[in-house]
Amino acid sequence: xxxxxxxxxxxxxxxxxxxxxxxxxxxxxxxxxxxxxxxxxxxxxxxxxxxxxxxxxxxxxxxxxxxxxxxxxxxxxxxxxxxxxxxxxxxxxxxxxxxxxxxxxxxxxxxxx
Amino acid sequence: xxxxxxxxxxxxxxxxxxxxxxxxxxxxxxxxxxxxxxxxxxxxxxxxxxxxxxxxxxxxxxxxxxxxxxxxxxxxxxxxxxxxxxxxxxxxxxxxxxxxxxxxxxxxxxxxxxxx
Numbered sequence: 001x002x003x004x005x006x007x008x009x010x011x012x013x014x015x016x017x018x019x020x021x022x023x024x025x026x027x028x029x030x031x032x033x034x035x036x037x038x039x040x041x042x043x044x045x046x047x048x049x050x051x052x053x054x055x056x057x058x059x060x061x062x063x064x065x066x067x068x069x070x071x072x073x074x075x076x077x078x079x080x081x082x083x084x085x086x087x088x089x090x091x092x093x094x095x096x097x098x099x100x101x102x103x104x105x106x107x108x109x110x111x112x113x
Numbered sequence: 114x115x116x117x118x119x120x121x122x123x124x125x126x127x128x129x130x131x132x133x134x135x136x137x138x139x140x141x142x143x144x145x146x147x148x149x150x151x152x153x154x155x156x157x158x159x160x161x162x163x164x165x166x167x168x169x170x171x172x173x174x175x176x177x178x179x180x181x182x183x184x185x186x187x188x189x190x191x192x193x194x195x196x197x198x199x200x201x202x203x204x205x206x207x208x209x210x211x212x213x214x215x216x217x218x219x220x221x222x223x224x225x226x227x228x229x
Contacts, residue, residue, distance in 0.1 A: 004155075031215055033215070041221070042201055042203075042220060043156065043217075043219055045216055045217065048215045048216070055215065056215060056216065090156075094215075096215075099145070101147050102158075102217065103158060104155040104156045106155045107155060
């Protein structure tokens with residue numbers, strides 16, 4: 001188990017559903033990230049929040065909507081997803097300032113029917 | 114565009130063998146290079162390298178960075194079946210101020226299989 005907690009671990013949803021992925025860390029990290037990872041590929045950065053403000057959006061489609069309610073929580077709201085959005089969604093966090101690495105959660109495995 | 118190339122893409126060895134995984138990179142404004150191990154879930158952090166020539170070591174794993182030649186190697190000695198995983202190399206660019214710009218660029222990974 002990692003210190004970055006993601007829920008749910010698995011999610012199956014239809015293309016018309018609305019769901020949310022959640023990520024939590026209590027390490028005092030000020031930067032939080034969403035990555036998408038397809039099978040046999042490396043993680044691809046989607047969003048970065050720094051001090052609760054969105055600092056990077058890697059041209060992600062609007063059907064993915066991130067939210068950072070506070071410094072410990074990061075959500076990813078999903079709406080009208082496509083089958084090609086099926087992937088492992090990883091959350092990560094880092095101190096954001098010092099020479100500290102990003103730490104990853106176990107991910108949510110998302111399947112779009 | 115930042116680029117990370119790992120080799121080999123896959124490797125099969127027997128327990129007890131020593132392996133060397135390679136990572137070469139091109140990045141504007143280099144800050145650090147990171148190695149992660151990924152089994153079925155989260156990539157777990159192994160090493161962060163920022164200075165050239167300094168070896169980082171943890172048990173049977175070690176890594177070194179060559180900033181002049183723009184590559185890093187990850188060595189695993191006396192391999193065990195539990196070392197079977199994908200090993201990911203990533204580079205982190207820096208801002209002008211020296212801080213991180215947060216955008217890790219990952220290589221495709223090396224799939225290591227250690228057979229008993």
